[in-house]
Amino acid sequence: MKQMIIHGGKPLQGDVWIGGAKNSTVALIPASILSRTPVTLEGVPRIADVDNLMDLLNEMDVESDFHETTLRINPEHIKMSPLPTGKIKSLRASYYFMGALLGRFGKAIVGFPGGDDIGPRPIDQHIKGFEALGACVKNKNDQIIITAPEDGLHGATIHLKMPSVGATMNIIMASVTAKGQTIIDDAAKEPEIIDLATFLNNMGATIRGAGTDSIRIEGVKELRAQAPHTIIPDRIEAGTYISLAACIGNGIRIHNIIEEHLDSYLAKVEEMGVVIDADEDSLYVYPAGALKMIQIKTAAYPGFATDLQQPITPLLLTAKKGEGVIIDQIYPKRTGHIAQLRKMGANIKVEDNIILVHPTKQLHGAVVSAGEIRAGACLMIAGLMAKGKTVINNADNILRGYDRVQEKLRQLGADVKIQDAPDNKDEEEKV
Numbered sequence: 267m268k269q270m271i272i273h274g275g276k277p278l279q280g281d282v283w284i285g286g287a288k289n290s291t292v293a294l295i296p297a298s299i300l301s302r303t304p305v306t307l308e309g310v311p312r313i314a315d316v317d318n319l320m321d322l323l324n325e326m327d328v329e330s331d332f333h334e335t336t337l338r339i340n341p342e343h344i345k346m347s348p349l350p351t352g353k354i355k356s357l358r359a360s361y362y363f364m365g366a367l368l369g370r371f372g373k374a375i376v377g378f379p380g381g382d383d384i385g386p387r388p389i390d391q392h393i394k395g396f397e398a399l400g401a402c403v404k405n406k407n408d409q410i411i412i413t414a415p416e417d418g419l420h421g422a423t424i425h426l427k428m429p430s431v432g433a434t435m436n437i438i439m440a441s442v443t444a445k446g447q448t449i450i451d452d453a454a455k456e457p458e459i460i461d462l463a464t465f466l467n468n469m470g471a472t473i474r475g476a477g478t479d480s481i482r483i484e485g486v487k488e489l490r491a492q493a494p495h496t497i498i499p500d501r502i503e504a505g506t507y508i509s510l511a512a513c514i515g516n517g518i519r520i521h522n523i524i525e526e527h528l529d530s531y532l533a534k535v536e537e538m539g540v541v542i543d544a545d546e547d548s549l550y551v552y553p554a555g556a557l558k559m560i561q562i563k564t565a566a567y568p569g570f571a572t573d574l575q576q577p578i579t580p581l582l583l584t585a586k587k588g589e590g591v592i593i594d595q596i597y598p599k600r601t602g603h604i605a606q607l608r609k610m611g612a613n614i615k616v617e618d619n620i621i622l623v624h625p626t627k628q629l630h631g632a633v634v635s636a637g638e639i640r641a642g643a644c645l646m647i648a649g650l651m652a653k654g655k656t657v658i659n660n661a662d663n664i665l666r667g668y669d670r671v672q673e674k675l676r677q678l679g680a681d682v683k684i685q686d687a688p689d690n691k692d693e694e695e696k697v
């Protein structure tokens with residue numbers, strides 16, 4: 267296990283560059299096995315989820331090579347392999363191998379995915395989609411076994427119960443090579459869905475309407491990658507650095523941003539009174555003055571992202587007066603960070619899944635734990651704001667999705683170190 271050690275209170279300034287989107291990358295890597303030719307992905311973030319997906323590719327004899335920000339994947343010698351356990355549990359997005367294997371081989375055996383501890387995360391809509399395409403789905407010994415009929419998958423109209431990102435992407439991957447037309451109604455509209463559709467269309471797929479709530483897919487025989495694909499910037503990483511810049515920045519420019527992807531987030535940050543200048547693909551966040559308290563409700567895109575609910579929380583603590591309210595409608599139980607923030611002196615509580623935030627003059631360092639990726643991001647910002655030393659245990663969760671985070675924070679002037687946690691629990695508490 268890793269831990270992040272922060273000596274807080276240093277004003278940060280300078281420039282930071284946002285990496286490729288985790289939630290695109292973790293779909294595009296499994297989707298690469300749909301190609302009969304080698305795939306090149308550019309702008310790939312250095313995150314643990316990518317390493318784990320490369321290990322899973324390796325189990326299928328798919329070679330991959332990651333150099334700087336370029337990931338080359340060669341699926342030419344792929345063998346259809348069951349992926350029952352192991353690395354499958356290390357991340358949520360391993361479920362994309364269900365759709366990808368089904369699309370490529372008409373069969374998938376994949377263990378139940380892992381991922382963040384943020385409350386229940388059913389995959390019934392993914393399964394409903396595979397079944398609508400004609401597949402038989404069985405659940406045996408913690409594994410999902412999905413089999414296409416002998417004459418292959420066929421197109422269908424699928425109405426999702428909610429705009430699920432994972433179900434939308436998985437159904438796209440399974441249906442790109444199905445016979446006939448598939449329509450996904452009430453599809454998720456996240457920018458990462460458009461990125462997946464662009465990637466697959468450039469390999470010969472016919473996907474229309476990505477980014478709207480009705481996606482139409484005409485099945486094609488096979489896909490062949492021809493040109494490198496550049497992954498869109500990570501809007502969640504960008505939002506995290508915007509919050510950090512507003513909390514403790516002395517003027518920070520954040521590069522490689524698609525501002526439109528952050529509209530609902532920027533609206534809330536600006537409602538608090540943070541001043542931001544937007545350039546073509548960068549934002550400059552001015553040192554914040556007296557900020558107003560706000561209320562936030564997370565929602566599916568283009569609403570306020572659940573993944574930014576925790577990173578913005580430390581900013582609410584800096585407001586001068588009033589009571590802030592945060593309601594996470596996507597994951598109502600995504601509140602594990604609150605108890606940790608309280609250890610740092612934050613005036614914050616949860617009542618009936620509603621987070622109530624009150625102004626807090628000064629946070630202090632503490633030993634805390636990152637229960638999941640965005641809780642980790644929240645604690646990282648809090649640690650940078652706090653007086654004294656903060657130790658974030660389970661920092662592996664931060665490394666799951668934050669590209670070269672130690673390097674980026676140090677470049678802004680932070681005193682931060684990521685190291686192996688001591689084996690001995692007592693020593694861990696002493697740090």
Ligand SMILES: CC(=O)N[C@H]1[C@@H](OP(=O)(O)OP(=O)(O)OC[C@H]2O[C@@H](n3ccc(=O)[nH]c3=O)[C@H](O)[C@@H]2O)O[C@H](CO)[C@@H](O)[C@@H]1O
Binds near residue numbers: 386
């Ligand atoms: C790898 C990835 O891209 N992860 C993102 C993706 O997760 P993920 O794709 O798993 O999230 P979904 O969009 O599927 O989930 C949205 C909501 O639908 C529910 N649901 C979903 C599927 C299903 O079959 N049944 C069901 O009930 C979920 O419990 C949740 O309440 O979108 C989430 C919501 O924006 C983000 O927090 C995650 O960062």
Ligand SMILES: C=C(OP(=O)(O)O)C(=O)O
Binds near residue numbers: 381667
């Ligand atoms: C919940 C998240 O990730 P995952 O779906 O990969 O667990 C996240 O990125 O905030």
